Amino acid sequence: MRRECLCLLIVFAISFASGIRYEPTWESIDSRPLPTWYDESKLGIFVHWGVFSVPSFSSEWFWHDWKESKLPGIKAFMADNYRPDFTYADFAKDFTAEFFIAEQWASIFKSSGAKYIVFVSKHHEGYSNYPSKYSFSWNSMDVGPQRDIVGELADAIRTNTDMHFGLYHSQYEWFNPLFLQDKANNLTTQDFVNFKVLPEWYEIVNKYKPDIVWSDGDWEATDDYWKAKEYIAWLYNDSPVKDKVVINDRWGYGIGCEHGGFYTCGDRFNPGHLFKHKWENAMTIDKYSWGYRRNARLSDYLTMNQLIETFVKTVSCGGNMLLNVGPRHDGIIDPLMQERLEQMGEWMSLNGEAIYATRPWTYQNDTVNPNVWYTNKTLNGVEVVYAISLEWPSNGTLHIAAPFPSVSTTVVSLLGYQHKLNWSISSSGGMNITLPDLKGDNLPCQWAWVFKLEGLIKQKRKIPFRMPKFDVNKPPHPHYRPNVSYH
Numbered sequence: 321m322r323r324e325c326l327c328l329l330i331v332f333a334i335s336f337a338s339g340i341r342y343e344p345t346w347e348s349i350d351s352r353p354l355p356t357w358y359d360e361s362k363l364g365i366f367v368h369w370g371v372f373s374v375p376s377f378s379s380e381w382f383w384h385d386w387k388e389s390k391l392p393g394i395k396a397f398m399a400d401n402y403r404p405d406f407t408y409a410d411f412a413k414d415f416t417a418e419f420f421i422a423e424q425w426a427s428i429f430k431s432s433g434a435k436y437i438v439f440v441s442k443h444h445e446g447y448s449n450y451p452s453k454y455s456f457s458w459n460s461m462d463v464g465p466q467r468d469i470v471g472e473l474a475d476a477i478r479t480n481t482d483m484h485f486g487l488y489h490s491q492y493e494w495f496n497p498l499f500l501q502d503k504a505n506n507l508t509t510q511d512f513v514n515f516k517v518l519p520e521w522y523e524i525v526n527k528y529k530p531d532i533v534w535s536d537g538d539w540e541a542t543d544d545y546w547k548a549k550e551y552i553a554w555l556y557n558d559s560p561v562k563d564k565v566v567i568n569d570r571w572g573y574g575i576g577c578e579h580g581g582f583y584t585c586g587d588r589f590n591p592g593h594l595f596k597h598k599w600e601n602a603m604t605i606d607k608y609s610w611g612y613r614r615n616a617r618l619s620d621y622l623t624m625n626q627l628i629e630t631f632v633k634t635v636s637c638g639g640n641m642l643l644n645v646g647p648r649h650d651g652i653i654d655p656l657m658q659e660r661l662e663q664m665g666e667w668m669s670l671n672g673e674a675i676y677a678t679r680p681w682t683y684q685n686d687t688v689n690p691n692v693w694y695t696n697k698t699l700n701g702v703e704v705v706y707a708i709s710l711e712w713p714s715n716g717t718l719h720i721a722a723p724f725p726s727v728s729t730t731v732v733s734l735l736g737y738q739h740k741l742n743w744s745i746s747s748s749g750g751m752n753i754t755l756p757d758l759k760g761d762n763l764p765c766q767w768a769w770v771f772k773l774e775g776l777i778k779q780k781r782k783i784p785f786r787m788p789k790f791d792v793n794k795p796p797h798p799h800y801r802p803n804v805s806y807h
Contacts, residue, residue, distance in 0.1 A: 361435030366644035380611035417465035420651025422476035433668030436484035446493035486532025543572025612646035674706035721750030729775030736764025
């Protein structure tokens with residue numbers, strides 16, 4: 321008896337010493353510090369893959385837009401290509417994944433310079449990319465690839481890269497009978513949450529131990545209906561990833577951009593200014609879809625200039641960018657998407673010093689030069705400011721007004737160029753940097769150029785934090801989908 325009591329005391333002491341126990345309230349949940357690895361990473365890869373990758377037409381919302389919204393373009397596509405009694409479930413057998421090689425995907429994602437990945441374990445269609453106990457006959461082991469997609473990718477990422485592995489998981493399922501019944505009861509019952517949502521949430525964390533739990537599909541019900549606070553408290557207190565896991569903000573209607581680990585606020589959220597909370601810009605290479613589209617045009621994909629500009633602005637304003645790709649049903653990642661990721665990696669290999677583990681500076685955008693955005697960090701005890709120019713000035717001089725240079729201490733260099741640069745104090749304020757005579761292939765990189773500023777005079781300025789405001793009568797993260805035309 322004494323031994324048992326002693327053991328209990330030891331367990332209690334260890335638990336007490338390990339840190340705070342978080343309560344299932346937003347006040348307590350929001351008090352948890354964000355693990356530093358996430359903020360320092362800056363770039364992640366999002367992967368949307370599922371049964372929607374088989375029709376690969378319109379977007380990942382294909383099923384909903386066919387049966388619920390009844391979009392004419394999708395109805396015509398189905399009428400012309402499939403028998404009249406064809407169902408969405410019939411697509412699942414063709415989700416074959418025969419060319420899915422997890423190690424190849426890991427290599428492609430690593431080449432981008434990203435430090436984490438968020439993979440869709442289940443989208444709103446309800447199909448799980450792993451053998452879920454709670455999704456019988458509608459998962460990747462029972463129908464389709466007959467493989468544990470999540471497990472294979474998690475192993476490959478952890479074995480072959482230093483990337484953090486995260487999972488996106490939708491609470492919502494468009495046509496799940498349990499959810500439809502709860503809705504018919506005005507959400508006064510929670511059978512869908514108790515028998516489907518929560519069991520799956522616990523399942524993916526205990527089985528795959530993701531470093532990121534990225535929730536979605538929250539907008540039709542409150543966080544109380546989803547029992548989100550209770551789940552997050554378990555995640556922070558008792559889960560196998562409690563010390564390193566990061567969560568987003570999509571846990572119930574009205575919670576987005578208000579509570580959670582990092583804010584997403586809305587799809588493709590990029591405020592262009594600094595605000596107090598860590599945030600993430602979840603966006604896509606395809607302007608119109610998160611899933612693969614066979615009918616996408618070249619102009620539908622963002623160029624590298626557009627991607628780099630989005631990324632630089634995001635990091636300068638304190639955010640991370642989560643860049644989405646949508647593989648084909650057979651597991652091939654489109655070569656154009658692969659090229660974008662490799663080019664991103666090329667840029668990061670040269671300029672990552674100005675990105676990884678940086679902080680927002682006193683100014684985000686230059687006060688007179690709209691093409692220049694700033695980051696900063698401390699190197700060897702000295703503050704360094706990085707001025708990232710989205711254009712290479714044609715007149716041979718980069719004029720920036722925000723920095724306060726010192727004639728005796730300020731040193732300017734260009735990342736990827738071995739010599740120091742000459743500069744002078746501008747008569748109108750700021751500094752003029754004389755650019756080296758480089759053109760075309762002789763430039764250090766093709767897209768944005770980083771000027772490293774050391775020994776500036778320190779500045780103090782009250783930074784006007786601004787929080788975005790949303791119309792409470794609209795979903796907090798509207799789904800940006802194309803006007804579907806087929807013929």
